[in-house]
Amino acid sequence: xxxxxxxxxxxxxxxxxxxxxxxxxxxxxxxxxxxxxxxxxxxxxxxxxxxxxxxxxxxxxxxxxxxxxxxxxxxxxxxxxxxxxxxxxxxxxxxxxxxxxxx
Numbered sequence: 426x427x428x429x430x431x432x433x434x435x436x437x438x439x440x441x442x443x444x445x446x447x448x449x450x451x452x453x454x455x456x457x458x459x460x461x462x463x464x465x466x467x468x469x470x471x472x473x474x475x476x477x478x479x480x481x482x483x484x485x486x487x488x489x490x491x492x493x494x495x496x497x498x499x500x501x502x503x504x505x506x507x508x509x510x511x512x513x514x515x516x517x518x519x520x521x522x523x524x525x526x527x528x
Contacts, residue, residue, distance in 0.1 A: 436486035439501075444479055451476070478505050495520055 437445075454460035461472045481504035491497045496517060503513040 436483050439486045440482070444482070447475065447479060493520070493524075 440448075450464060451461060454464065458469055458472045458476065461476075462469045465472065482501050485491065485497060485500040485504055488497075491500065499508070499513055499516055499520075502508045503510065508516075
């Protein structure tokens with residue numbers, strides 16, 4: 426039910442259009458964060474943070490250890506900075522308890 430076979434979706438298929446556009450622009454800039462900052466009109470540290478969050482999100486989506494789609498979604502939300510670590514832990518604990526009760 427809540428399980429996703431590890432190879433059912435590729436990490437790239439799970440990314441949002443905004444993420445894919447960032448990756449495309451990054452490649453076209455030959456990986457230059459300075460060029461990315463200029464193109465987006467933002468600071469270098471902001472581009473670096475965006476890239477770090479995208480890397481963390483890709484690692485979550487590519488992980489073979491995470492089999493629950495709910496856990497994958499939570500961890501991706503955390504990687505993007507949309508939820509804090511306390512919320513992540515609270516929701517994961519509740520999710521695991523629920524799975525334990527229904528198994």
